[in-house]
Amino acid sequence: MTRPSRSTPLEETRGASASGELLLEVRDLRTHLDTKNGLVRAVDGVSFRLHSGETLGIIGESGSGKSMTVLSMLQVVPKPAARIVGGEVLYRGQNLLEKNEREMRRIRGREIAMILQDPQTSLNPVFTIGNQIVEALRLHRRDGGGKALVHRAVEALRQVRIAAPEERIRSYPHEMSGGMKQRAVGALAISCGPRIIVADEPTTSLDVTIQAQYLRLLRDLQRETGLAILFITHDFGIVAKLCRHLLVMYAGRVVEAGPVRAVFNNPAHPYTRALLGSVVRADTKAERLEAIAGQPPALWGLPSGCRFAPRCPHADDRCRKEYPPQLRVRDEASDHVASCWRLEESHGNR
Amino acid sequence: MRRFLAIRFLQALVALLAITLIVFGLTHLTGSPVDALLPDDASQAQIESLIRHWGLDRPLHEQYLAFLGNALQGDLGVSLKWRGYTAMEVVLQRLPATLKLGGLSVLLSIVVAIPLGVVAARHRGTMVDKSANVVALLGQSLPQFWLGIMLIWIFAVGLGWFPTSGQGGLPHMILPAIAMASFQVAALARLTRSAMLDSLRSEYVKLARLKGVPEYRIVWKHALRNAAIVPLTYFGLLAGSLLTGSVVIESVFSWPGTGLLSIEAIRGRDYPVVQAVVILFAVVFLLINYVVDALYALVDPRIRRA
Ligand SMILES: Nc1ncnc2c1ncn2[C@@H]1O[C@H](COP(=O)(O)OP(=O)(O)OP(=O)(O)O)[C@@H](O)[C@H]1O
Ligand SMILES: [Mg+2]
Numbered sequence: 001m002t003r004p005s006r007s008t009p010l011e012e013t014r015g016a017s018a019s020g021e022l023l024l025e026v027r028d029l030r031t032h033l034d035t036k037n038g039l040v041r042a043v044d045g046v047s048f049r050l051h052s053g054e055t056l057g058i059i060g061e062s063g064s065g066k067s068m069t070v071l072s073m074l075q076v077v078p079k080p081a082a083r084i085v086g087g088e089v090l091y092r093g094q095n096l097l098e099k100n101e102r103e104m105r106r107i108r109g110r111e112i113a114m115i116l117q118d119p120q121t122s123l124n125p126v127f128t129i130g131n132q133i134v135e136a137l138r139l140h141r142r143d144g145g146g147k148a149l150v151h152r153a154v155e156a157l158r159q160v161r162i163a164a165p166e167e168r169i170r171s172y173p174h175e176m177s178g179g180m181k182q183r184a185v186g187a188l189a190i191s192c193g194p195r196i197i198v199a200d201e202p203t204t205s206l207d208v209t210i211q212a213q214y215l216r217l218l219r220d221l222q223r224e225t226g227l228a229i230l231f232i233t234h235d236f237g238i239v240a241k242l243c244r245h246l247l248v249m250y251a252g253r254v255v256e257a258g259p260v261r262a263v264f265n266n267p268a269h270p271y272t273r274a275l276l277g278s279v280v281r282a283d284t285k286a287e288r289l290e291a292i293a294g295q296p297p298a299l300w301g302l303p304s305g306c307r308f309a310p311r312c313p314h315a316d317d318r319c320r321k322e323y324p325p326q327l328r329v330r331d332e333a334s335d336h337v338a339s340c341w342r343l344e345e346s347h348g349n350r
Numbered sequence: 351m352r353r354f355l356a357i358r359f360l361q362a363l364v365a366l367l368a369i370t371l372i373v374f375g376l377t378h379l380t381g382s383p384v385d386a387l388l389p390d391d392a393s394q395a396q397i398e399s400l401i402r403h404w405g406l407d408r409p410l411h412e413q414y415l416a417f418l419g420n421a422l423q424g425d426l427g428v429s430l431k432w433r434g435y436t437a438m439e440v441v442l443q444r445l446p447a448t449l450k451l452g453g454l455s456v457l458l459s460i461v462v463a464i465p466l467g468v469v470a471a472r473h474r475g476t477m478v479d480k481s482a483n484v485v486a487l488l489g490q491s492l493p494q495f496w497l498g499i500m501l502i503w504i505f506a507v508g509l510g511w512f513p514t515s516g517q518g519g520l521p522h523m524i525l526p527a528i529a530m531a532s533f534q535v536a537a538l539a540r541l542t543r544s545a546m547l548d549s550l551r552s553e554y555v556k557l558a559r560l561k562g563v564p565e566y567r568i569v570w571k572h573a574l575r576n577a578a579i580v581p582l583t584y585f586g587l588l589a590g591s592l593l594t595g596s597v598v599i600e601s602v603f604s605w606p607g608t609g610l611l612s613i614e615a616i617r618g619r620d621y622p623v624v625q626a627v628v629i630l631f632a633v634v635f636l637l638i639n640y641v642v643d644a645l646y647a648l649v650d651p652r653i654r655r656a
Contacts, residue, residue: 074560105562105563107562108559108560108561109560109561109562110562114557114560116553116556116557121553122556122557124558124575125650125651126575126576126649126650127575135561136562136563139561139563140562172651172652174651174655185557188557
C-alpha cells in the first residue's frame with residue numbers, strides 16, 4: 001500500500017496520541033422506545049469504557065439493544081419513538097448527552113464515525129462514492145479547497161485498499177461489489193480522521209473470504225492510526241480474532257464484561273456460556289446465536305428480575321424477582337464482571 | 351443511457367402508429383369517409399378530389415398508407431368548420447394556448463406539491479401532515495369544473511382580482527391553472543410524501559446523519575433526490591390528465607386552446623379537426639413521456655449508467 005508518509009488526514013491530528021487514552025466512557029445509558037406494544041427499555045443501564053487503540057466487542061442476540069446503544073451514544077435514534085432517558089456518554093471527558101444537535105453534528109463523523117451492517121443500503125444510490133466522502137470532509141475538515149478534499153477522498157479510498165481510487169471516486173454504489181462498497185463505507189468512516197469507529201456488524205452481509213479481508217483491513221487501519229473500534233457482532237469467532245475486551249448484552253443490559261480471553265476461558269454468566277456453547281468450536285466459524293433454547297424475551301413486559309431467568313437452567317426465586325448486581329468474577333482478570341445471582345453455584349458446578 | 355432512450359423512442363413510435371391506425375379505423379367505421387371528411391353540401395368535384403387525394407378507391411391497406419403519408423406531411427384534411435384552413439393549421443394555431451396553460455399548471459403543481467409532500471413526510475403525524483393530507487384529499491375529490499366555477503365566482507366575480515375568462519396574459523391564466531393543478535397537486539403531494547417516508551427511513555439517511563450532515567440537507571438532498579424518482583414517473587400520467595383536463599377547464603374559462611377547440615369541432619362535426627386534435631394530443635403526450643424518461647435517467651444513475 002502506498003501512503004504519503006505523514007499527510008493522511010488521520011495522522012495530522014492523531015500522530016502523537018499515546019495509545020491507551022480513555023476516549024469514551026458510557027455510564028448507565030438508558031433509552032426507551034414507545035411502541036404499539038408499550039414501553040420498551042431497549043437500552044437499560046449500559047456502561048463501558050473504550051480506550052484509544054482498543055477494540056471492544058459487543059455481542060448478543062438480535063434485539064438485545066446493541067445497535068440502539070451505539071445510536072444513543074451519537075443521538076441518532078429513531079424519532080419520535082426513541083428517547084434517551086438517562087446516563088452519561090463521556091467523550092474525552094465531555095458528556096455528549098448534554099450537547100445540542102449542532103454540537104453533536106461536529107462529533108458525528110469527525111470524532112466518532114460509524115460503519116453500518118449492510119453496504120447495499122447504507123450508501124446513497126444517487127450519489128457517487130466520491131461525492132459522499134467529500135460531503136463528509138466538507139462538513140468536518142474545511143481546510144483546503146475542493147481539489148484538496150477530492151484528493152483526501154482518494155487517499156481514504158487508497159487507505160482501505162480500493163484499487164484505482166482516482167477512478168472509483170466517480171463510481172456509483174451500484175457499480176461496485178458488496179465487499180468494495182463496505183470498503184467505501186470504511187473509507188467514508190476514516191476520511192475525517194475520527195478517534196473512534198463504531199462498526200455495527202459490518203461483515204454480516206459479506207461472504208467469508210471478503211469478511212476475513214475486511215477484518216484484516218480494520219486491524220491494519222487501527223494499527224496505523226491508533227483508532228478505537230467498537231465492534232458489534234453475533235460472531236464469537238470475530239470477537240476472538242479482533243477484540244481485547246468484550247461486552248455480552250442481553251435484553252438491553254450488559255450481563256457480562258471483561259477481557260476476551262477471560263470471558264472465553266471462564267464464562268461466568270449462564271447466558272454467555274449458552275452463547276459459547278452454541279458456537280462450533282472445532283473451526284473458528286461461529287454459528288448464529290439462535291441455537292439457545294427459548295426465545296430472546298420480548299422487551300415489553302420484561303420479568304422484573306434477571307431478564308435471562310425464564311431461559312436459565314439455574315434460575316431460582318430470587319433471580320425471578322430481583323435484578324442481580326454486577327459482581328466480580330473470581331479469576332486472574334481484575335475487570336471480569338457478570339450480573340448473576342447464582343454466579344458461585346452455577347459457575348462452580350458447570 | 352443511449353440504449354435506454356433509443357428503446358423508449360421506438361416504443362413511442364409504435365404507440366403513435368397504433369394511434370394513427372385507430373384514427374384511420376374510426377373514419378371507416380362510421381360509414382364512408384367521404385361523409386366524415388367533407389361537409390354535407392360538398393360538390394361532386396370536391397368528392398372526387400377527396401377520393402383521389404386519400405386513395406379512397408384503392409384497397410384498405412393502401413388507403414392507410416396514403417393516410418399515413420399525408421399525416422407525416424402534416425396533412426390531415428381541411429377543416430369543415432373553419433373554411434379555408436387545413437385541420438392542422440386550425441389545431442396548431444390553438445396549441446400554444448393549451449401548452450402555456452398546461453405548463454403553468456404543471457409548474458404550479460410541482461412548486462406546491464413537492465414541498466408539501468416533503469414537509470408532510472418530515473413532520474409525519476403532526477398537524478402539518480394532517481392538514482396537508484386534508485388539502486390533498488380535497489384537491490383529489492373536488493371536480494375540476496366545479497372548482498373552476500367556484501374560483502371564477504370568488505376571485506373573478508366576487509373579489510375582482512382576476513378576469514373571469516377568455517384569452518390574455520398571466521392574469522387570465524392563473525385561475526384556470528389553479529383549477530387544473532388541483533388534482534395533480536393532491537396526487538403528487540401524496541406520492542412525494544410516501545416516497546419521502548421510505549427514503550427517510552433508509553440506511554443511507556441514517557449513515558448521512560451519522561456522518562454529521564445537517565437535517566435540512568438530509569431531507570432536501572439525500573432523501574428527496576431518491577424520493578423524486580417516484581413522483582417523476584407520475585409526470586407521464588400527469589401529461590395525460592393535463593390534456594384531458596384542458597377540455598374541461600378551457601370550456602369553463604373559455605380559454606381558446608385545443609381543449610376548447612375539440613369541443614367546438616365535435617359540435618361542428620368537423621371530423622378532420624377532431625382527428626388532428628387526437629393525433630396531436632398523442633404526439634404531445636408521447637413527447638412529454640419521452641422527456642420524463644430522459645429526466646428519470648438523469649436522476650437515477652442506475653438507469654443512466656446501465
Ligand atoms: N425503529 C424502531 N422502532 C421501534 N423499535 C425498535 C426500532 N429499532 C429497534 N427497535 C427495538 O429496539 C430493541 C433493540 O434493538 P437493536 O436494533 O438495538 O438490537 P440489536 O441488538 O442491534 O439487534 P440486531 O443484532 O438484530 O441488530 C429491539 O427490541 C427492537 O425491536
Ligand atoms: Mg443491530
